[in-house]
Amino acid sequence: MASRFLFFTCTRQARCDIITIMNILYLFLLIIPLLALTAFFMTEKGKGIKEYIRFFTAGLDSGFKPAQILTLGKIGKATGLEDLRSLFWSINALDSCTAEIVRRAKFAGADNDADTQRLLSALYDYRTKVALDHSHKRRGLESTRDIEAGQRVRILLRGVGVFSSKVLRVTPKDLVLEYPSSPKIKATSIDWKGKELGVYLWRHEDAGYVFDTVVVPDPVSEGRAILHVTHSSNLVRSQKRKSIRVKCSIYAQMYLFKPGMEVDSALEPEPGMKCLLEDISEDGAMIIIGGKAIKDMKIKLQFMVLDVLVIMVGVIRAVEYNQETNQSRIHFECGELNPRMKNAVLTFVYNVLPEEEKEELDAIRLTEEDGTVDTERSDAAQADLGSVEYKPDLPDFAKHA
Secondary structure, three states: OHHHHHHHHHHHHHHHHHHHHHHHHHHHHHHHHHHHHHHHHHHHHHHHHHHHHHHHHOOOOOOHHHHHHHHHHHHHHHHOOOHHHHHHHOOHHHHHHHHHHOOOOHOOOOOOHHHHHHHHHHHHHHHHHHHHHHHHHHOOOOOOHHOOOOOOOEEOOOOEEEEEEEEEOOOOEEEEOOOOOOOOHHHHHHHOOOOOEEEEEEEOOOOOOOOOOOOEOOOOOOOOOOOEEOOOOOEEEEEEOOOOOOEEEEEEEEEEEHHHHHHOOOOOOOOEEEEEEEEEEEEEEEEEEEEOOOOEEEEEEEEEEEEEEEEEEEEEEEEEEEEEOOOEEEEEEEOOOHHHHHHHHHHHHHOOOOHHHHHHHHHHHHHHHEEEEHHHOOOOOHOOOOOOOOOOOOEEEEOOO
């Protein structure tokens, strides 16, 4: 009996020893691959794979598809990027990569390929997001004391109308504004003292702002064509940019559509009204046209950008008319462009063309500047918002409306 009990005790002990040995073996089986993997990732090849995994994960987090991330990785390596992840936060890296994609696509004759256009669309959408994120990180206006002299403003005198002005000086106690002007209202007939005003401004590379203020008397400035208004620390952002705009000088054909008429994005075979684009983005343009334009009118634009025909269809959102020159500046908002046209506009906007094509565009731009330099003045940038430089070759808008 005792020997049988001893036998079972030994058997149980043996089983425990076997289980312990098995657990140790399992532990080794787990630790050894981990140690091997750790050692591998410490090698040059391992570090490269680890960085590529991080790059791939960053690409997925940024909204790109796996196939697009692989393509971006290849292009990034070809352009000599040390950190591929910089493609997802650096504008310079994005521009270099996009330029290389455009160059390769043109060389291979695949610039109209659907996959190429989808990749460019994804890159430009992300590039816009990065650019706007960077600009929004800039400290916004917290007080009117931060406004710079020369800032253009719109003054709303409630119940009377809107006036144009600009900031002449910023003093510790108040803002000094140029005497308001309006093409419709005689500003000199208004007693401005004590008036409550709404002031609207657009800060360059930032956003729109609005604040309320009051006109205060200033004995020293009595009789001078200026207004003194109180400072405010309650500035409200009126809007944020959804796209990036750049200055340009592109002639276009404009087509006008009367209320109720259907407008599509089909090519117009006949010439339209000649007009000039002053700035451009993927969602609109600033246009100079002869005559007095009409707000809220539907129009279509046709013009060439980088050898691509662009057709924009949209609405005139605002008009600034200059009676002396009989010309208008039109704020035009267009609908969604097709990918090919949108990418052409964005390539122009972001100036991410290969160097050889940049040089051609720079030569054209400088030649055009040579032709207009005699008519430009050093204070042109501070001209009133309603002023329009006269362009003698533009037809009258009203005769075509």
